[in-house]
Amino acid sequence: MRIDTTDIGRKTALYMLLAILTILFLMPYMWMLGSAFKPRSELFTYVFPVSWKTFIPLEPTLRNFSRLLNELGFMRNIFNSLLLAASTVTGSILVCGMTAFVLAMIEFPGRRLLYLLIMFTMMVPFEARMIPTFLVVQGLGLSNTFTALYLPWLADAFLIFLFTNHFSEIPSDLYHAAVIDGCPHRKVFWRIMLPNIVPALISGGLIKFFIAWDAYVWPLIILRSDKWQVIGVAIANLFTDQSIEWELIFAGSLLSTVPIIILFFFLQKYYIAGMMSGGVKE
Template sequence: MNHNNQYVNKTFLYVVLSIGVIVSILPFYWMTVGSTLPSGKIFSVPPTFLPGNHLLENAKTLNESLDFLKIMWNTLFISVTYTVISVLISAMAGYAFAKFEFKGKSAMFFIILCTLMIPFQVMLIPLFEIVVALDWLNTYQAIILPTLASPFAIFLMRQNMLSVPLSIIESARIDGAGEFKIFFSIVLPTMKPALAAVAIFSFMSQWNSLLWPLITLNSKDMFTLPVALSSLVGLARIDYGQLMLGTTLSIIPVLIFFLIFQKHFISGILGGSVKE
């Protein structure tokens, strides 16, 4: 009887999980199918779930509306550059807060945590005034630099750094290793899961960022993907075929990036549960 109950429970669990998978994947599948259909058939009743033969036409109209390769390059360059620098800054700050003792450390870390409660919209006007004063409007640095020091990333790296044995660091210092050599040769190699988690968060937040690039970029050749795709939705007739195709193409790099680092992602997040 107990065996039958386990079988029923496991079957019910698989059914619920299967429904969840279908519900999660269906919008992406429908969007991908929509990229192969003419605009008029995407919202037909009943809906079409089979690919069409309008992919090349949608690609042509998308490229006529936007310089898609240039926009893809802008987004990729900004996201990768931001991710690399942000991960490095977050790791160094997390290491300092976890393994160094200095005056005001607790107060500084508390202030960093408090900034998590400040909506980004509150900082828009001051940041915009700074960007204008530096003559950075419509440049890459206007998008990359203002949000490099992510409070969440610093917090996550600090929590993971707490797990590094202090004895190893002290032994390296006794052997004459400098702080930078200790950080890059000993500490960082043990932080791959945390670095992967922070990299995923950083890349996705920058890749999908719309509000700040929309404010600071004013020429089509500098647009990022979210800004460019939003420009396709106007008061006039909307070509949903090219919009679906552009959105589908914009998701592919994110999926690739996540698949590369996914094996470290969960352990990196769980590493933040380490307590001092």
């Protein structure tokens, strides 16, 4: 390749653009990271004018974290969110995996109808069902329970869609061979089919984990006590209190974001694959 001045100019412009985009996307994270370790006095002093002191604590402190965890009950919120995410991920992989297996690999009367019925639920998102779902869950006597947090989210049309697509790619010869060898149908799923779609299971599980960790509106309306309250609502409460304890909001946000970023860092190719294969949900 010939290197001339226009080429260098174009390269410079490109790198400038990348730098601006990086700042635009990372600035909130840098502000959060630095401010989480600042005492409040420092937080408001160094915003105007912007300098490195805006982002780096001069006297770093862990007090914000200790206040959140020891005095404000964040330990419980984090534990609840982890439990919610674990229940949602395992439950939904199991339930949706079983259904996807049957829909993809077994022909029976009504199969298409059931598939369409499941896919129909994607058309009416949670926000449009919020009020009646609240009333139904309350009618079942489940409001204010942990069950109400995860049970409505287990059967997920997107996961069923994702898993069905992956099961469909497995040659059915494999199934027929297993049956001839005397493997009962219900065990074909566990022994042969499930191990074949592990990457899709990780994709689906990860997507479900992020959604469960992000829970906010549903726990807010269905829980009345703090016992099972999740981290999203806890941070939202700090924020909507209109208090000036910004350092707590930053520290809480950091606590909530770090596990997500670590998980994403190691498993991002599964997340990307899952979303790219026709992801419809967030």
